[in-house]
Amino acid sequence: MSADPTTADLSPKSALRWKIAIFAIFLTSGLSIATWASRVPAIKDALGIDNTQVGALLMAAGVASILGLSLSSPVLARFGARRGMLVMMLTFAAGTALVGVGTDVVGSYPVVLAGLVLFGFGNGCLDVMMNVEATAIEQLGGKTILPLFHAFFSFGTVIGAGVGAGAVGLGLNVFAHTAAIGVLIVVIAIAAIANVPMRASVDPDPAEHGAGWRQRLALSLSAWREPRTYALGVVMLGMAFAEGAANDWLALGIVEGHGGTEALGAVGLTVFSVAMTAVRAFGGPLVDRFGRVAMLRVLALSAAAGLTLFILAPNLPLVLVGAALWGVGASLGFPLGMSAAADDPAKAAARVSAAATIGYVAFLAGPPILGVISDRIGLLNTLFVIVALTIASGFASGAARPLTPTGR
Structure with missing residues (x-):
């Protein structure tokens, strides 16, 4: 891979690495969501909260996800897919681990809430970026493969649910489980992003960098x-x-x-x-x-x-x-x-x-x-x-x- 490759410059091997990297990112998103979902009962018990408070946590994560979706386009226009996806994966990795910290280390409902806000925002923003990358790969290959990327998200949820069940069976507390998954997400993020082109076909053109932020924002909302x-x-x-x-x-x-x-x-x-x-x-x-x-x-x-x-x-x-x-x-x-x-x-x-x-x-x-x-x-x-x-x-x-x- 060249120092500054674009999709037009990719060799077949580089294109394959790019595809595998985005498969891994889809899977990781699904893994993170199932990790949180599999430990909701344990979080509820550890914090001593009722269903209404659990619903508030779900609402916070959902609102943060929608906010991430809404802001993903200007973020992508400003920073590009490669940097944007890395930052968002690190964001929801931190949120995943913070949920465990709030549950078992400090026993704080607000800390768990903050973790879910990071978790939801990072996943929501990443969702658009990884789909845009996947469609760029689809267009490069000339075949419909976006459904297969979404299948990898589903595989991630299955793996996450299975790991969650295993963690419960082994008696691991929420912190040990979410911290381990958080570290795994960071490792996958670094490995995957290394194989994403520096500037894909959907990233901002260098010639447009002189455009003002408001102009790029207006374009992203068009x-x-x-x-x-x-x-x-x-x-x-x-x-x-x-x-x-x-x-x-x-x-x-x-x-x-x-x-x-x-x-x-x-x-x-x-x-x-x-x-x-x-x-x-x-x-x-x-x-x-x-x-x-x-x-x-x-x-x-x-x-x-x-x-x-x-x-x-x-x-x-x-x-x-x-x-x-x-x-x-x-x-x-x-x-x-x-x-x-x-x-x-x-x-x-x-x-x-x-x-x-x-x-x-x-x-x-x-x-x-x-x-x-x-x-x-x-x-x-x-x-x-x-x-x-x-x-x-x-x-x-x-x-x-x-x-x-x-x-x-």
Whole structure:
């Protein structure tokens, strides 16, 4: 790799190292999120807090994530992907470790809250940057691989959950667990960033460095004035609702709505997760063959049909079939929306940031909203809201038709 390589200068070996580095970054993000999620019960017990206070921690992390998403575009325009991703990975590594410090070392709820703010902001900001990098790799190779990057995020959550379960089984306290993961994130960050080009195709052009900060900020926010951003937002909103609702309500829907056991509820969530991850891992060639728009419409149909079957199924085997179709349908909406937002490298960061913000607001805010509605009309009936949103996602899928890149 040359002293100042760009994507146009990369050798095949350097391009492969870049791809592996971004795979590792996606996996690390998933690992960090599952690490925190796996220790929530232990944190609650150690601090002696109630569910309302746990909810406040979740809200703080969610708000910080959305703030990170919103600021990612100007950060990327100012510092570039390489430095930006390194700083954000170090930020959420510190936040992960700080959660453990607040839990077991000082026993302080505010310290845990501060850790989750760092954790959420770093992950949110990184999310846009790593997706922009992944789409640049996709464009360089000419094949759809963004879903595979998202599959690595899912692999990271599986690994993080498994490590969390092992830590609990071994009797490790939260500090020992999160400190170890924090150090691991730092090591992965340094190793991965070393293989990211100094200036990728989505980084600011050196010729533009003379532009004022306000001018670059205005450019980074320009995507919010484009109708296509909102259409892609509808695509991602529907699928983000479908994914987020499954994570929070699918198992409970089997137990309370269909009279299944808690174990069967866990099985249903596993069926959904496996189906979604499998399509993300192997769906890229199908997108290349049939096109983004056709795939998104088929997947929206699958999600709507799976949800409807899940709601109305007369027996538990059909409920699990519905969960599988639901997982297949929810699998590619988010990554393909990201890929479509980044079609034009000159405006990729701004458009990905805007579309991702819409999607993540839905992912974070959707499940609590559904909870409020379900108290009035029942959980299974509430899921018809998701059916409607996935149908809307299918109708909006035409916005994902590839763009012709413009010059800088």
